[in-house]
Structures are given as C-alpha cells and as structure tokens.
Amino acid sequence: MKTPEQTALAQHLLRCPICGHLCKLLNRRHARLCPLCGEPLHVRRPHSLQQTWALLLSSYVLYIPANIFPIMTVTQLGMTERHTIIGGIIALVEKDMAPIAVLVFIASIVVPLLKLIGLSLLLLNVQLRWQARPHLWMRIYRLIVFVGRWSMLDIFMISILVAVVDLSGGVSQVIAGSAATAFAAVVVLTMLAAKSFDPRLIWDKQHKL
Amino acid sequence: MSKPLDVCPECDLVLKPVQSAIGTKVDCPRCGYLLHRPRPQSIERVLALSVAGLILVLPANLLPLIGIRFMGNSNESTLWAGTVGLFAEGLWLVALLVFLASIFVPLLNITLAFLVSLHLYLKRPHPHLAHWLRWWQHLEEWAMLEVYMLGIIVACVKLSDTADVQFGFGLYAFIALLLVNVMLATSLDSYLFWQSIADLDKKTHENP
Numbered sequence: 524m525k526t527p528e529q530t531a532l533a534q535h536l537l538r539c540p541i542c543g544h545l546c547k548l549l550n551r552r553h554a555r556l557c558p559l560c561g562e563p564l565h566v567r568r569p570h571s572l573q574q575t576w577a578l579l580l581s582s583y584v585l586y587i588p589a590n591i592f593p594i595m596t597v598t599q600l601g602m603t604e605r606h607t608i609i610g611g612i613i614a615l616v617e618k619d620m621a622p623i624a625v626l627v628f629i630a631s632i633v634v635p636l637l638k639l640i641g642l643s644l645l646l647l648n649v650q651l652r653w654q655a656r657p658h659l660w661m662r663i664y665r666l667i668v669f670v671g672r673w674s675m676l677d678i679f680m681i682s683i684l685v686a687v688v689d690l691s692g693g694v695s696q697v698i699a700g701s702a703a704t705a706f707a708a709v710v711v712l713t714m715l716a717a718k719s720f721d722p723r724l725i726w727d728k729q730h731k732l
Numbered sequence: 733m734s735k736p737l738d739v740c741p742e743c744d745l746v747l748k749p750v751q752s753a754i755g756t757k758v759d760c761p762r763c764g765y766l767l768h769r770p771r772p773q774s775i776e777r778v779l780a781l782s783v784a785g786l787i788l789v790l791p792a793n794l795l796p797l798i799g800i801r802f803m804g805n806s807n808e809s810t811l812w813a814g815t816v817g818l819f820a821e822g823l824w825l826v827a828l829l830v831f832l833a834s835i836f837v838p839l840l841n842i843t844l845a846f847l848v849s850l851h852l853y854l855k856r857p858h859p860h861l862a863h864w865l866r867w868w869q870h871l872e873e874w875a876m877l878e879v880y881m882l883g884i885i886v887a888c889v890k891l892s893d894t895a896d897v898q899f900g901f902g903l904y905a906f907i908a909l910l911l912v913n914v915m916l917a918t919s920l921d922s923y924l925f926w927q928s929i930a931d932l933d934k935k936t937h938e939n940p
Contacts, residue, residue: 536737538738560863684891726744
C-alpha cells in the first residue's frame, strides 16, 4: 500500500478534473477556479457524501411509483392494455421475444437496481471505513458510471412508440403513462448521484486505518 | 511545457508523467485509471468528424426514422416527433429529457467539437476556447444516441409482431450520426487538446 505522502492532498497539489492543469494548493477551504479552463477546483468534492445520499434517497422513493404505475397504455382496435415496466417484459416473453425481453430486463430492472444498491454500498463503505479492497470498490464505481445511461432504453422506446403508433380512428395508439416521469427521474438522479460521488474518498480511508 | 508531476484524478496518487507513444496507453499504477492514450492526428480527425456530423444532423432529425403499416393505415415518425408526442401527452419532463439526450446535446457536442478543433487546426486563439472544450467534456455522457438506437431496435421488434415496419432514410442518417459521435469521443486526445490550448494562450499573452 502506498504511503500517504504520495497523494496530491498530502503534497498540497490540486489537479483540475477537466483539463488536468496542476496547481499548488493555497488554502484548503477557499474554492478557486482552474486558471486554464475555469472549472471550480476542490481537493475533494465538497459535501460529496451528503449530496450523493440525497440524490440516492430521492431515487429510491421514485423507484416505487416507477414500478407500480403503468409506463404505457396500448390501444389496439378498441382494446386497451396498461403495461407496467415488469408487465411489458412479461408481454415480450409471452410473445416469444425472449432475447429482447432479456435486454429490456437488464436495462430497466437490473441496471437501476445495480445503481441504487451499488451506490448505497459504496457510500456505506466510505462512511463506515470498511477495511480494504479499494480495487473492488473502484471497479463497482466505474461499472455504475458506465451503465448509468443505458436505463434510458425504456424511455426512448416509449417515445418512439408514442410517435409512430398513432393511427387514425382509434385503430392503434400508444400513450405514455405516469411511471415514465418517475422512471426517467430515477435514471437522471442516479446518474447525478454517481457524478457527485468523489472516487478519491475510496482511497482516502486507506491511510486512516 | 513539461510538468514535473501528474496526479491521478480518480485516486489522487502523485505520479511521474510518462511520455507515451501513439498506440500505447498509460494507466494509473494504483487504481488502473486510463491516464492518457494518445491518438493519431487527433485535431484533424475531430475537425473532419464534426463537419460530417453537422451535415448529418439535418437528415437524421428531419427525415422519417421508421414507419408502420397496419390494417390499411400507415404512419411515419421522425426523431423530433418522439419529443413532440410525449409533450402532447402532458409528460413534458420526459419530453424535455428525450429532447436533450437525443437531439440537443449531441448537436451541441458536435458544434463545440467543431469550434474547438477548427481553432486549434488554424492555430487561432479564441477567448472561449477553454470553455468550449470544458463544456464538451461535461456534456459528453448526456448525449445518448447509442441508447436511442437500442430503443429503436426494441420498438421495431415490438411492432413487427402486429404491423409492417419500414425503415426510413432518416434512420440511415441517424446511424451514421451515431457512428460519427462514437468516433468523435474516441478520436479526442484531451491531453493534446488542452496542451494546444495552453500553448495558444501563452502565445497571445506574450505578443498581444
């Protein structure tokens, strides 16, 4: 394990997260802008844990309506069907479209849950200073950042269906449901939560043991 | 402009900067973060790709992506219609998000890439150069064309069950735009871009 002196914090250095410009740290509390690109510079993101928790808890709350309310209503030849997220996936399985069902299941169920649980564990790990395995936590953090945007799949699919399935005379129509707003909010809030988490905190605790 | 030290942005480790050649990459020895991967002809490629992207934006947005035929009725839909449809149904927050992720941010990113690479290619300084590149890097993850493409595929499979699905010319333009966007992200050598901007900055300060 590296000694604490090798971190930028210990050597009073500050690196711009955007352009990589390196400058001397003058005052820990005083926020300053990067001289090259104008990005606000911080030794660690201010209130990173609080911000991430706040966004994460909001996502947990919104995750409930996102799953129990219908995400879209399909009208076909006078018949009206309401689909929740799970219901849409089950309908795909019943129509023998298993590969697509798996894809939607991963994007709409697995990825949001992975983000919610993964970020919670990541935060607990930093706050409770669980010992060791920073490499594992770093891998989890990067996975969460990487998969974040793919849950938008369902939202985009609905926007396409809404636009294209609009046949005159009530022959066929798709209407987006209230769960769409909640689900879209979960996706955006968890993406913002992942962004507000400072990965350097994973490594900081290593020195305090 | 050789910096004496470098710092890993994800684990805060102080490093000795390594000069890497094109085709190789430098990882952080502690956390494995990809520090630098030099790209060949980065400025020229970004310029060329962003011009191609700006040309493709119009057909990808205005021409129909897919159409359906069902019991004698038919309908076509463009990229823009997806946003309008959601807005008309009262889900304006979702409509706004779809608009930003599928139309506005990709267009903004390509425009910013064009402005930055054009100025660097002509070696012409501009007071907003650093801001443009900074915003491009901030906005990169909010352009979700590849996710949208997957949405189109899933929607087509769902529709093929009941209706005839036809692909419009807009879809081909959209796929090309998506490829341009992905290639833009992989062609950007941010080390080189930032160093070029810093050099241009210095030159203007020396002889104003």
